[in-house]
Amino acid sequence: MVVVVVALAGVGAWGYGHFRHIPVSVNGADQQVGADTTLGKLMRDNNDFDAKPGKLLSVSGKVLKAAGGDPVAYTLNGQKIAAGDADSVKLSENAKITVKNGKDVTEKHDVQGTPVPFNVVINGHGVIQKLRQVGKDGSNEVWTGKISGEKVDKGEVKKPQDLIVDTFSPQPQGKKVIALTFDDGPSQYSGPILDILKNEGVKATFFDVGEHAVAEPQMEQRMLAEGHQVASHSNTHPDMWKLNEQQLQSEISQGLDNLKKASNTTTKMLRAPYGNFGADQWRYSNGLVDYNVIWTIDTKDWKLPGAPAISNEALSKAYNGAVVLMHDGGGDRTEDIAALPGIIDGLKAQGFEFVTIDQLIAMNGQ
Ligand SMILES: [Zn+2]
Numbered sequence: 001m002v003v004v005v006v007a008l009a010g011v012g013a014w015g016y017g018h019f020r021h022i023p024v025s026v027n028g029a030d031q032q033v034g035a036d037t038t039l040g041k042l043m044r045d046n047n048d049f050d051a052k053p054g055k056l057l058s059v060s061g062k063v064l065k066a067a068g069g070d071p072v073a074y075t076l077n078g079q080k081i082a083a084g085d086a087d088s089v090k091l092s093e094n095a096k097i098t099v100k101n102g103k104d105v106t107e108k109h110d111v112q113g114t115p116v117p118f119n120v121v122i123n124g125h126g127v128i129q130k131l132r133q134v135g136k137d138g139s140n141e142v143w144t145g146k147i148s149g150e151k152v153d154k155g156e157v158k159k160p161q162d163l164i165v166d167t168f169s170p171q172p173q174g175k176k177v178i179a180l181t182f183d184d185g186p187s188q189y190s191g192p193i194l195d196i197l198k199n200e201g202v203k204a205t206f207f208d209v210g211e212h213a214v215a216e217p218q219m220e221q222r223m224l225a226e227g228h229q230v231a232s233h234s235n236t237h238p239d240m241w242k243l244n245e246q247q248l249q250s251e252i253s254q255g256l257d258n259l260k261k262a263s264n265t266t267t268k269m270l271r272a273p274y275g276n277f278g279a280d281q282w283r284y285s286n287g288l289v290d291y292n293v294i295w296t297i298d299t300k301d302w303k304l305p306g307a308p309a310i311s312n313e314a315l316s317k318a319y320n321g322a323v324v325l326m327h328d329g330g331g332d333r334t335e336d337i338a339a340l341p342g343i344i345d346g347l348k349a350q351g352f353e354f355v356t357i358d359q360l361i362a363m364n365g366q
Helices: 002-014 039-045 083-088 190-200 210-215 217-225 245-263 279-285 307-317 334-349 357-362
Strands: 021-026 029-034 063-065 073-076 079-081 096-100 109-116 120-124 128-133 138-145 151-158 163-168 177-183 205-208 229-232 291-293 322-327
Touching (some): 039 073, 039 096, 109 151, 128 357, 177 334, 177 357, 210 217, 217 229, 229 245
Parallel strands (some): 120 163
Antiparallel strands (some): 073 096, 109 138, 128 163, 128 291, 138 151
């Protein structure tokens, strides 16, 4: 009988027919709720604890509909609960509930985008140009609201990312190194040059023309087999300053593809013909090459000045970290072949070690 009285007293006190109440917390504040209460009922009974649904906004930010945005947002024990599911979620003891304002929503809109071209930043000076970061265009957007009809210039919605090239000249400490480089091959003159390098125990770098490389793949393979570095000198040796974006990309890609075909070389190192590679060419190539390599000593072999003059040019101007330009293609290279042994012997006598461009780059800062 005593039990019945207590139970009835409970009914009287709460008045809703709930025999048992459980503690929960809402936004950190303790609440007592009937044991069979759903999340939906709790929210309705408490007017969402003053949280409001989001607004529907026009593209300029005017309110189109007060409760037209996202509904009030609930979580239960850290899990999001969709408003439509709230009535089927029963609350358990010590449930942690949060209720927040719904987010405002911008009306559906058309986007008219205009690209913002990236900038090309070339840092420093030197013989090695290294791509540090590719460029990415940004965009300006104009939004036209589908409900309001408003047209709003949103400005630079996406900022462009600079293309960055670092330029430097490696000058290793405590040793004297020099890099011999040969352009425009392979050709009938490459073999004799390779023979001399082999006899002298010297490694060099060959900047090869793609269409020549596929014509003489065995020469490409020999260069690699004998420890030399092979990089690209374009596909057909154009002046890259005169190429448009599409032409430049195709020259570079085909040049690299042909090196790959000839000898399975994968490289993204370029020496642009005539060294003509500036901000526009970095922009157009945007990631197709990661290095452009210039030279610091032009032997002027292309003028056919005679072997002694070529040799004198190299020997009189040599310094630590120098990159010497010679040719193993692109014309009669008899003078280069005649000059090369004397150049190598003379440089050895001056105390130089011979490095490839990759090796020279690796010495940067050492
Ligand atoms: Zn060339």
